[in-house]
Amino acid sequence: MPRENSISDDGRSLTPDLPEVDDTVPQTLDPTRTETPFIAVTKPSGIQTVASAPDGISTRPPVRPTFDGAAQSDPLNRFRASVQKVIRLHRSTSILDNRTDIGAEPGVDPRRETAFLAYGHLRQNCLIEMVDYSAVRSSFGRMSNKTFINMLQHEDASKREPWVKVRWINIGGISWDVMSALAIKYSLHPLALEDVLHQRGHARSKADYYNNHLFLRVLCHALAQDTDVSSDTVDPDVEIPRSFSPEPMDDTDENGVHAEGSEKDDEKTVYGTASVKRLSGLRKDKKPYGRKVNDPEAQNGSFTRLMHRGSTARVKRVQQEKTIDELKKGERVNVKISPMHIFLLRDGTVISIHPTPTLDYTAPITNRLRTRDGMLRTTADPSMLVESLLDLVVDSALQVVDEYHNKILKLEHDILLHPKMKTVRYLHILSGDLILHKRTLEPIKTVIYGLRRYDLDRCAALVDSTSNEGPTKVQGYMSHKAKIYLADVHDHMEHILTSLDMFSSISENLISFTFNMISNDMNQVMRRLTLATIIFLPLTLLTGYFGMNFDNMWSVHNNSDLFFWEIAIPSLIVVTAMFMWRDIVGAVHYIKKRWLVKQEIKLKN
Known part of the structure; x- marks a missing residue:
């Protein structure tokens, strides 16, 4: 039966089954044309046959149509027109989804066709590492998308193996074919799969308990170079709808150019990107042509204008964020923030997923597993592996804190030596980054504390109280030994958060100190100017008096300039002593203390 899209008109299928596509001819663009066109197809053996559009479904294997020759140009144009129509319908569907995402059903079910339509564009060459280990043996292997999917499909x-106690599947990169196959194989919860597929920027770290597995999302903080820092500057408080639909297809997708990692072999799997036959929608619609009120293409105009306004605002915001990032470069501590998703299953399987196709971040854990007498190998406890991943996240955050400590010391030295506005600018950037990191690291402490304190209680809450099977033994996901080591990780997180608070306070105090110093210097300058004005005010008065052009002036005609200085010098001394008395007393007190210190040093020697 054809798979139907709930948004299409009257349940018309947008993705028919493969046999129907091969036996169905594309419709022409002219709605008045009712004759059945013919297309020429070529079988792999090279024998050319002519296939019409029968009413039934053909039992022959599907073949890919090939068009060569001038006589076949008309079917080729009709085929291209049909593909363009499907692309336009896909755009309209995406626009409708973007508008009606509020209130949509939460979670991602990989068995539904709508999930493929929404997330099938996520294609990436993943780096997958699988480690099986116990106390006595271990095996390591790396696979590509196709190899990993084929392994999951085959039960054997x-x-x-019987000796395997823990299986660690470490995935670098997010691709729909891998994620869907993984979710079906291990029965991952739709809400957890949705959190993996949605890129929400600086989303909060959290721990979700489900019947089949424990799900953790932890933000990893690591030092990076300028070129490695992610441009994702999404506010962590901004909530994105949990059923957010992907962006409409662009011209690159329309021309058939796919992103890196879309290999043909991966597209042929049931979890990969569907082929042209599957998505072409080349069914002969027996219903008359015409647009209805609920036709997506009929509403495409208003929706396009609405989406254009929203996209323009997003483009402006992204440009502003990039400009701010460029302005912040220099004395900034470059920190790369990326989420790591962890699944802990009851059968001892641990799945870790990283957004980038690299496994350098978890390389220390892999090296520890190669050591036979290490704690991870001797315990063979999957919860200890999860604890090690959390400890790795915290250790990376400790490196970030140490780098901030060095930066704070350098800026404090510059401020105390000679305050500059350039240093204040660096402190302002540093203070903002510290606030951001504190808000992204604070939930990690909550997650670790919850795993230690409420693991058993949350597992007990998952037990169905209405079940008639009798009392069941509740068992948590974290072992007793893992909780002991989590206490040490929790202490490290306490140190990180208190250090960030201290650095933030120091940066704010240094900024205040700089402005206070500048204000104090300004006050000193104004004080000196005021003293100079007051001191020379009597001289100015006397100069103005003796400079008068009076005819009968005794002080000028009967005396020399000595009389002027006899009046000016005593006035200058009296005024200076009056207004600088406190400074004179302070200078005398300072000289006296220095003399006493020197006398005490001489007595000790």
């Missing part, structure tokens, strides 16, 4: 290939 994915079955664990």
Whole structure:
């Protein structure tokens, strides 16, 4: 049966089954044309046959149509027109989804066709590492998307050996074919899969408990170079709808150019990107042509204008964020923030997912597993592996804190030596980054504390109280030994958060100190100017008096300039002593203290 899209008109299928596509001819662009066109197809053996559009479904294997020759140009144009129509319908569907995402059903079910339509554009060459280990043996292997999916599909290939106690699947990169196959194989919860597929920027770290597994999302903070820092500057408080739809297809997708990692072999799997036959929608619609009120294309005009305004605002915001990032470069501590998703299953399987196709971040854990007498190997406890991943996140955050400490010391030295506005600018940037990191690291402490304190209680809350099977033994995901080591990780997080608070306070105090110093210097300058004005005010008065052009002036005609200085010098001394008395007393007190210190040093020697 064809798979139907709930948004299409009257349940018309946008993605028919493969046999129907091969036996169905594309419709022409002219709605008045009712004759059935013919297309020429070529079988792999090279024998050319002519296939019409029968009423039934053909039993022959599907073949890819090939068009060569001038006589076949008309079917080729009709085929291209049909593909363009499907692309326009896909755009309209995406626009409708973007408008009606509020109130949509939460979670991602990989078995539904709507999930593929929404997330099938996520294609990436993932780096997948699978480690099976116990106290006595271990095995390491790396796979590509296709190899990993084939392994999950075959029960014998994915079955664990009897000696395996823990299986760690470490995935670098997010691709729909891998995520969907993984979710179906291990029955991952739709809400957890949705959190993995949605890129919400600086989303909060959290721990979700489900019946089949424990799900953790932890933000990793690591030092990076200028070129490695992610441009994602999404506010962590901004909530994105949990059923957010992907962006409409662009001209690159329309021309058939796919992103890196879309190999043909991966597209042929049931979890990969569907082929042209599957998505072409080349069914002969027996219903008359015409647009209805609920036709997506009929509403495309208003929706396009609405989406254009929203996209323009997003473009402006992104440009402003990039400008701010460029202005902040220099004395900034470059920190790369990326989420790591962890699944802990009851059967001892641990799945870790990273957004980038690299596994350098978890390389220390892999090296520890290669050591036979290490704690991870001797315990063979999956919860200890999860604890090690959390400890790795905290250790990376400690490196970030140490770098901020060095930066604070350097800026404090510059401020105390000679305050400058350039240093204040660096402190302002540093203070903002510290506030951001504190808000992204604070939930990690809550997650660790919850795993230690409420693991058993949250597992007990998952037990169905209405079940008639009798009392069941509740068992948490974290072992007793893992909780002991989590206490040490929790202490490190306490140190990180208190250090960030201290650095933030120091940066604010240094900024205040700088402005206070500048204000104090300004006050000193104004004080000196005031003293100079007051001191020379009597001289100015006397100069103005003796400079008068009076005819009968005794002080000028009967005396020399000595009389002027006999009046000016005593006045200058009296005024200076009056207004600088406190400074004179302070200078005398300072000289006296210095003399006493020198006398005490001489007595000790």
